[in-house]
Amino acid sequence: MERTGNKDWEKLNTYQQEAVLDESPACVVNANVGSGKTTVLIAKILYLHWEKKVPLEDMLVLTFTNKAAREITDRLRAREPELFPEQIRGFGTFHSVAMRLLKEKLSIEKAGWTRDFSVMEPEEETDLALRIIKEEKLNIKYKNRLKKRLEQEYQGYLEGKETSRYRDDLFRLYPLLQKEKQRENKMSFSDLLLVSTELIKEEKYFPAWIIADEIQDSDNLQLEFLAALKGEDTRIFAVGDPNQVIYSWRGSSDSTFFALKRQFGARELSLPVNYRSNASILEAANRFRQFGTRIQGTREGGKAIKVKRQYDPFTEAEYLAEQIESLHKSGERYEDTAILYRLQRQGEILCKVFDKRGIPYEISMKQTVKEVPALNWLIKVLRFSVNPRDKQTGEEVLQNPDFGEKLTRKKIRELLEEGKGTNFLYEKMKRFQDWSRGQTELPKSRTIFAYFGLGQALGPALAGFEEREAQVLKFLEWLENYCEEKRLPLWEGTKAFLDDAVLYGMDLQEMMGEEENSRKGVGLMTLHASKGLEFRRVYLIGMNQGLIPLRCKDLEQEEEERRLFFVGMTRAKDELELSYYVNPREPGVSGEWSRYLLGIPPKLLDWKEDSRKEKGEEKLHSLGREVREQIRAKREGEREAEIRKKEQEERTEKEEAAENVKENTAVRDMETEKETLEPGKSAALPSVRHRKYGEGIFISQNDLTVEVEFPGYGRKQFLKALGEVEFLSDTTEENHGG
DNA sequence: AAGATCTATCTTTTT
DNA sequence: GATAGATCTT
Numbered sequence: 001m002e003r004t005g006n007k008d009w010e011k012l013n014t015y016q017q018e019a020v021l022d023e024s025p026a027c028v029v030n031a032n033v034g035s036g037k038t039t040v041l042i043a044k045i046l047y048l049h050w051e052k053k054v055p056l057e058d059m060l061v062l063t064f065t066n067k068a069a070r071e072i073t074d075r076l077r078a079r080e081p082e083l084f085p086e087q088i089r090g091f092g093t094f095h096s097v098a099m100r101l102l103k104e105k106l107s108i109e110k111a112g113w114t115r116d117f118s119v120m121e122p123e124e125e126t127d128l129a130l131r132i133i134k135e136e137k138l139n140i141k142y143k144n145r146l147k148k149r150l151e152q153e154y155q156g157y158l159e160g161k162e163t164s165r166y167r168d169d170l171f172r173l174y175p176l177l178q179k180e181k182q183r184e185n186k187m188s189f190s191d192l193l194l195v196s197t198e199l200i201k202e203e204k205y206f207p208a209w210i211i212a213d214e215i216q217d218s219d220n221l222q223l224e225f226l227a228a229l230k231g232e233d234t235r236i237f238a239v240g241d242p243n244q245v246i247y248s249w250r251g252s253s254d255s256t257f258f259a260l261k262r263q264f265g266a267r268e269l270s271l272p273v274n275y276r277s278n279a280s281i282l283e284a285a286n287r288f289r290q291f292g293t294r295i296q297g298t299r300e301g302g303k304a305i306k307v308k309r310q311y312d313p314f315t316e317a318e319y320l321a322e323q324i325e326s327l328h329k330s331g332e333r334y335e336d337t338a339i340l341y342r343l344q345r346q347g348e349i350l351c352k353v354f355d356k357r358g359i360p361y362e363i364s365m366k367q368t369v370k371e372v373p374a375l376n377w378l379i380k381v382l383r384f385s386v387n388p389r390d391k392q393t394g395e396e397v398l399q400n401p402d403f404g405e406k407l408t409r410k411k412i413r414e415l416l417e418e419g420k421g422t423n424f425l426y427e428k429m430k431r432f433q434d435w436s437r438g439q440t441e442l443p444k445s446r447t448i449f450a451y452f453g454l455g456q457a458l459g460p461a462l463a464g465f466e467e468r469e470a471q472v473l474k475f476l477e478w479l480e481n482y483c484e485e486k487r488l489p490l491w492e493g494t495k496a497f498l499d500d501a502v503l504y505g506m507d508l509q510e511m512m513g514e515e516e517n518s519r520k521g522v523g524l525m526t527l528h529a530s531k532g533l534e535f536r537r538v539y540l541i542g543m544n545q546g547l548i549p550l551r552c553k554d555l556e557q558e559e560e561e562r563r564l565f566f567v568g569m570t571r572a573k574d575e576l577e578l579s580y581y582v583n584p585r586e587p588g589v590s591g592e593w594s595r596y597l598l599g600i601p602p603k604l605l606d607w608k609e610d611s612r613k614e615k616g617e618e619k620l621h622s623l624g625r626e627v628r629e630q631i632r633a634k635r636e637g638e639r640e641a642e643i644r645k646k647e648q649e650e651r652t653e654k655e656e657a658a659e660n661v662k663e664n665t666a667v668r669d670m671e672t673e674k675e676t677l678e679p680g681k682s683a684a685l686p687s688v689r690h691r692k693y694g695e696g697i698f699i700s701q702n703d704l705t706v707e708v709e710f711p712g713y714g715r716k717q718f719l720k721a722l723g724e725v726e727f728l729s730d731t732t733e734e735n736h737g738g
Numbered sequence: 739a740a741g742a743t744c745t746a747t748c749t750t751t752t753t
Numbered sequence: 754g755a756t757a758g759a760t761c762t763t
Contacts (some may be wrong), residue, residue, distance in 0.1 A: 065752065095753050122753080142759065145746075166760090189753050217752085250751070343749065503753070528750050550749055551754090564750080588748090588754090 008079075009043045012036070019269050020044045022237070023052075026230075026264035028215070028257065029239045032295045033285070033570040034276030034534065037239055041213060042075050044237065048209060056083075058208035060229065061091040064217040066504050067532070069093050072213070090207065094222045095189055096503050098196040102187075106199040112182040113195070116495065118387050119502040121370075125177070125188045126150070128392050132176050138169040150174075151190075184390045193221040197228045206231025215240035215260055219251030223260060236264055242291040246528055246564050254290070254559070274570075276534055278302025281569060281576050284600045288566040290559065305576045307597060307607035312583040313346065313542075317353035320539060324359055324522055327537075334360050336536040338523035340568050342547050343586075347524045360521030364529035369506040374458060374468040375475055377403045379501065381425070381452060382479075385432035386495045391416055398426065404457045428452050436490040442483055443490055445476035478511050527568045538572035540565075543580040543597055546589040565596055687728040698727070 009020040016036055019029050020043045031037040045061065048054040063069040069092045076091075077083055089100060102108050103115055120128075126147045133140050142149060150173075153164050157174050164170035181187065187195065199205075210229055212218075215238040218226075230236055242257040261268055274282055274295045282297040284305055289295070310316035324337060339350060347363055354361050370376045377400050384394040398404065398412045404425050407415075414420040428435075428451060435451060436443070449455070449472065458468050482500075483493030523535060527548075542548060549561030569576060580593040597607075688698050699707040 067752095093753065142745085144758075148746090192753085247751075249749085250753095505753090526750065552749090560750095 009047055012040070012043060013273055015269070015271050015273060016040050016043070019237075019239075019271065020047050022267065022269065023235060024267040025234075026236045026266035027238070028261045028264075028266045028268050029237070030257070030268060030270040030292050031239050031241050032271055032274055032292070033241065033244065033567070034274040035271035035295075036273075036275060037213075037241075037271065038071060038075065040271065041072060041211060041239060042079065045076065045211065046079060054208050056087040057090065059090055059211060060097060060207045060209070061088075061211045061213070062094050062097060062226075063213040064093065064222075065214070066093055066096075068213055069096070093503070094218075094225060095192050098192040098225065099499065099503065101196050101200070101205065102192065105205055106196060106203060108195070108199070110202070111195045111199060112178075113185055113187065116387075117185045117187050118383065118390065118495065119192070119499045120181070120186045120188045121502055122189065123147075124186075124392065125181075128180060128184075129173060129177055131392065132173060132180060133169075136172075136176060138173055140170055140173065141166040141168045150177075184392060185387060186390060190221060193225050197221070197225045200225075200228040204231065205229070206234045208234065210234060210236045210238075212236070212238040213240075216242050216245050216254070216257045217247055217252045218256055218260075223256070223263070226260075227263065230264065236266070238266070243289050243563060244531065244567055246531065246560060246567060248556070248560055254563075257291075272296050273298060276573050277570060278574055280304050280604045281572050284604050285566055285569045287599050287601070288562050288569070288596070290563065303575055304606040305578060305600065305604055307543075307605055308577060308579040309593075309609060310541075310579050310581050312581055312585055313349050314353075316541060316579060316581065317349050320350065320541075321353050321357045321359055325357065328359075332537075334521045335362075335523070337539070338525065338530065338533070338535040338537070338571065339539045339541060340525060340527050340530050340571065341541050342527060342550055342564075343542075344526055346542055347526075350524050354522070354524075361524050362521045364523075364525035367508040369475065369501075369508050369511060372471055372508065374403065374472055378454075378472055378475060379498065381429060382494055383498055385429040386491060386498065388430055394426075394429070397429070398423070402459055402462065424453055425457060433491055436494075439490060442480065442493075445473055445480050448476050448479075448490075449473060474511060474513075527564045530571050531567055534571055534573055536573050537575040537577075538568070539577045539579065540568050541579050542584070542586075543578045543594040544584050544586075544589050545592040545594055547584065547586060548594050548596060551588060562596070 009017055012020065013036075016039070019027075019040050029037075029040070031040070041061075045056070045059065048059065049056055061072060063072065073088060073091055076088065090097060092100070099119065102113075102117070108115055108117070129146055129150065130143065132138070133143070140146065149164075149170060153170060154174070156164070157171050161171075181191065207229060210226060212226065217240075226236065226238075238260055240257050240260075242254050245252055245254040245256070248254065260266065270292060272293060272295060275298050277285070277297070278299050278301065279297050280302050282295055286294045310319065320339060324334070327337070328334060341347065344365065347365070351361065351363060370379065377397065380393050380397045384390055384397055388394070394416055395412060398407055398415065399409070405423060407423065411421060411423075415423055415426055432451075443451070454472060455469070458472060459465060479494060479497050482497045483490055486493060486496065488496060523530075523533070527540075540548075548565055549558060552558050552561060578597065580597070581589075582591050584591060597605075
């Protein structure tokens with residue numbers, strides 16, 4: 001692989017060159033939108049590799065998202081086709097690199113796990129916590145917000161604060177949770193960073209170079225991870241843009257960029273030249289920048305930004321469909337246009353109208369494999385199979401009401417905790433390691449399917465069996481291919497596959513073999529989802545007060561809305577059209593146009609307030625009613641499904657409680673203590689008065705409470721001790737006590 | 739048990 | 754700024 005001089009960087013502008021050639025101990029680059037940030041990163045990596053002879057293996061290239069990681073490795077491979085995968089093992093997201101270090105470099109046993117730990121799903125930790133709360137009878141308040149509380153109060157716990165915010169047992173939960181995760185040998189996302197950071201500090205693992213992308217999106221854990229990795233001779237090169245912080249609700253902040261600079265005493269460079277947008281768009285965007293100097297453009301003039309008044313979302317969808325159809329007829333590709341909006345649900349009406357018109361589109365709502373119940377279950381089957389210590393997951397597999405043999409909770413407990421009794425699937429899962437080790441060659445998906453007896457377990461009698469079977473087979477094929485590609489035997493392959501699945505997500509379309517990365521329709525996406533993309537033509541819709549900006553409570557949030565609008569505008573290369581509704585049909589959104597429209601100099605705008613004929617609009621409006629009704633019905637359906645699910649959960653909980661009562665003979669039957677009047681006596685029932693509900697009829701009572709029925713309000717119970725009800729007929733007074 | 743009071747969530751979504 | 758949900762108070 002000897003080669004002299006990769007002079008890619010000589011073609012770059014002077015700012016970019018300076019960034020590529022920089023060798024300060026620490027350097028942060030303020031990279032503006034469309035300024036060739038990734039180009040610089042790639043050029044820098046190649047420069048270090050070829051000119052400075054820094055082996056790629058000695059670099060860590062860290063990104064926040066998988067998408068960014070993939071872009072870097074793809075572009076690097078395009079430049080260096082002979083790259084070995086081993087050379088770029090240090091390239092990836094913070095979490096995936098942390099995982100790799102824990103699995104390969106650091107002495108993880110010191111921290112209480114073993115090298116073959118598995119990675120937890122994000123919800124798994126809360127489920128585990130709930131189980132511990134139940135088992136240990138901990139008093140934890142606000143359980144519905146447990147996930148957030150666990151995150152928010154962790155810092156305080158570490159700092160040794162006396163007690164949690166609500167003076168409950170939360171601080172007793174942390175160590176128990178930690179112990180249980182170690183016992184089941186699994187780590188959460190934050191464990192990956194926390195534990196690796198600690199071990200790196202102890203063991204002084206220092207790479208030669210750290211290159212970090214999109215640094216403005218990092219949170220504290222990630223910054224600490226970086227700090228731990230920086231040895232005396234380590235150079236750190238971080239790229240980011242404080243103007244593009246749009247995820248601060250998730251832990252990043254617009255000060256992260258500057259905090260990093262301060263922490264490492266970094267040299268600050270900038271990439272001020274934008275190669276993407278025309279001059280009008282850039283000048284308008286400059287008004288919404290919050291940090292740094294203005295962006296320099298590379299293009300003269302360009303079309304003004306169009307502002308359009310729309311009657312309502314439906315008439316707008318029709319308008320956009322017509323525009324796009326006619327543009328397509330004149331030779332423009334669908335994929336060169338994007339429609340951006342603030343809320344996910346704004347996309348629905350566009351989908352409906354585009355479907356009707358046969359316009360191809362790509363919507364930014366990827367379905368993951370986990371959303372298919374059968375696959376979600378299968379993943380759990382496999383997870384338990386490769387880690388039988390994962391009691392939590394084993395329990396979930398056996399508890400599933402639809403798949404596998406129906407078992408009582410008692411039987412499941414016996415199986416998992418005492419090893420009593422037998423169950424076909426359970427045995428298969430426990431023996432998976434032995435079985436797969438015994439295979440001379442990689443088993444086919446069909447063979448794995450048969451091994452677990454999935455033909456039976458997937459509910460052949462239930463509706464949709466064939467589809468389930470096909471999906472499960474497809475999934476197992478995917479697993480088979482993965483093992484083949486990575487040249488791993490089934491057991492090791494399955495383990496790695498499942499960890500990857502948690503870390504990188506599994507896209508359903510990808511599994512079904514539908515081509516990815518080939519945008520072939522109009523892009524429909526939220527402003528958040530548009531980050532990092534560019535389009536020739538952008539429609540930024542719903543520029544109404546309360547939508548863009550979304551109504552927010554504090555200044556900080558308002559600033560973020562501005563950045564979000566900035567990100568949206570700067571996606572456009574040649575044409576940008578902004579629109580607002582007279583009739584937004586969103587709760588809390590007014591028909592006023594966004595004040596952001598007033599923030600753009602009028603000379604950049606093509607804004608003609610043509611008072612359109614209300615009549616034509618009214619006609620479309622009534623057409624729109626039908627579509628709106630459909631969408632409303634769909635949402636209603638989803639809500640009902642949610643409620644049904646909740647009810648189901650409550651029912652199983654009650655069943656379990658009943659089971660416990662049955663088992664525990666010492667518990668007295670409470671029903672007998674409640675003295676109920678016979679229906680026959682109802683004519684003689686006394687009247688009762690309540691301050692709020694008026695006159696009612698006495699129904700029953702026990703030692704503590706009185707039950708009364710009020711016309712129009714139904715039955716209510718009151719504590720006798722509070723004396724809120726007054727008996728009107730004194731004949732029964734003495735029977736009912738005070 | 740009911741009423742008062744407190745709190746977070748509306749919205750965005752990644753590892 | 755309204756509302757749902759949990760907790761506290763009585």
